[in-house]
Amino acid sequence: MEKEIIIQIQDLEKTFRTKSGDVHALRDINLEIRKGDIFGIIGMSGAGKSTLVRCINLLEKPTAGKVIFDGIDISGLEDAELRKMRRSMGMIFQQFNLLMQKTAEENICFPLEIAGVDKRKAKARAKELLELVGLSDRAKSYPSQLSGGQKQRVAIARALAPNPKVILCDEATSALDPVTTNSILSLLKDINRKLGVTVVIITHEMDVIEKICNRVAIIDSSHIAESGSVEEIFFKPQTEAARRLVYPEGDQLTQFGPVAEQACWRIVFDGNSSFEPVIAGMVLECKAPVNILFADTKNIDGKAFGQIVVQLPEDVDIAERMLKYLRSKNLTVEEVRGYAG
Numbered sequence: 001m002e003k004e005i006i007i008q009i010q011d012l013e014k015t016f017r018t019k020s021g022d023v024h025a026l027r028d029i030n031l032e033i034r035k036g037d038i039f040g041i042i043g044m045s046g047a048g049k050s051t052l053v054r055c056i057n058l059l060e061k062p063t064a065g066k067v068i069f070d071g072i073d074i075s076g077l078e079d080a081e082l083r084k085m086r087r088s089m090g091m092i093f094q095q096f097n098l099l100m101q102k103t104a105e106e107n108i109c110f111p112l113e114i115a116g117v118d119k120r121k122a123k124a125r126a127k128e129l130l131e132l133v134g135l136s137d138r139a140k141s142y143p144s145q146l147s148g149g150q151k152q153r154v155a156i157a158r159a160l161a162p163n164p165k166v167i168l169c170d171e172a173t174s175a176l177d178p179v180t181t182n183s184i185l186s187l188l189k190d191i192n193r194k195l196g197v198t199v200v201i202i203t204h205e206m207d208v209i210e211k212i213c214n215r216v217a218i219i220d221s222s223h224i225a226e227s228g229s230v231e232e233i234f235f236k237p238q239t240e241a242a243r244r245l246v247y248p249e250g251d252q253l254t255q256f257g258p259v260a261e262q263a264c265w266r267i268v269f270d271g272n273s274s275f276e277p278v279i280a281g282m283v284l285e286c287k288a289p290v291n292i293l294f295a296d297t298k299n300i301d302g303k304a305f306g307q308i309v310v311q312l313p314e315d316v317d318i319a320e321r322m323l324k325y326l327r328s329k330n331l332t333v334e335e336v337r338g339y340a341g
Helices: 049-056 079-086 106-113 119-132 148-160 178-195 206-212 228-236 240-248 249-260 276-285 316-328
Strands: 005-018 021-032 037-042 062-070 089-093 168-170 198-203 215-220 223-228 264-270 289-298 303-311 332-335
Touching: 005 049, 005 198, 021 049, 021 178, 021 198, 021 215, 037 049, 089 119, 089 148, 106 119, 106 148, 106 215, 106 223, 148 168, 148 178, 148 198, 168 178, 178 198, 178 206, 198 206, 206 223, 206 228, 215 240, 223 228, 223 240, 228 240, 228 303, 264 316, 276 303, 276 316, 276 332, 316 332
Parallel strands: 037 198, 037 215, 089 168, 168 198
Antiparallel strands: 005 021, 005 062, 215 223, 264 303, 264 332, 289 303
């Protein structure tokens, strides 16, 4: 059953006026985000992803186009209506943005107090959320007394305080070490599962997308280059922008010199197959070696996937037999000539 659309972006553009001329941060953006998704928006620095997330909740007003949230075009809302709408869109930032003179509990209560919620009810909500994010014992701690991961947990609790339908995460793990990043991603996934909150994650790291997202859009040079399920993008990237993200180690092939300039083949494995038996079986059956240039494994939405890049023998007949063998195993096999860039 198809999920209901909660965010729909139509023909969105954002242009910044500067003394040296117009800067087109976003062009012709069209996206649909479904209720309950963990949706990733990934791109290199300067691609426009942070501007896009700020346009979703209208912290940045789009130059053109529409943002439809839960069936309502919010692009033309008056200020009072816009503030009310934003309570349904929590936001988490890279640098936490906590109020340094307030305790963890007070930071969580703050958006509720602004919304006119009774102090006693706000404190009860803060207590509930501190327990959810694993910080029940740090209610009276100030941000200066918390680690980076703990600060981000407080920020997540604060974003959840008004019971939002969506949480927008703008590079929420970029300032954290890998272990803490994994714990924050696990927390967001747990919140998505338990509360049904839609999560939109802005990142420049493919690892983040693979670990938590079920759908992804790739933004490149201010426009959406490609979007779809994470599995689709991983298995069959259609654009150069997607290939750069799926093959992040591609430049390593240059260490092989001229060999990397010849045709290479990318083999994609799902959780039901493994590298060694398939490659070993192919070599034994075809009685010829192959040159393995690159291999890695990934965990995508809880499933194990992998990819390997090989150079097949120059003998055309042997190479064709090897490709036939691989395809007989129902593996995705694609040529990646020029893989080294």
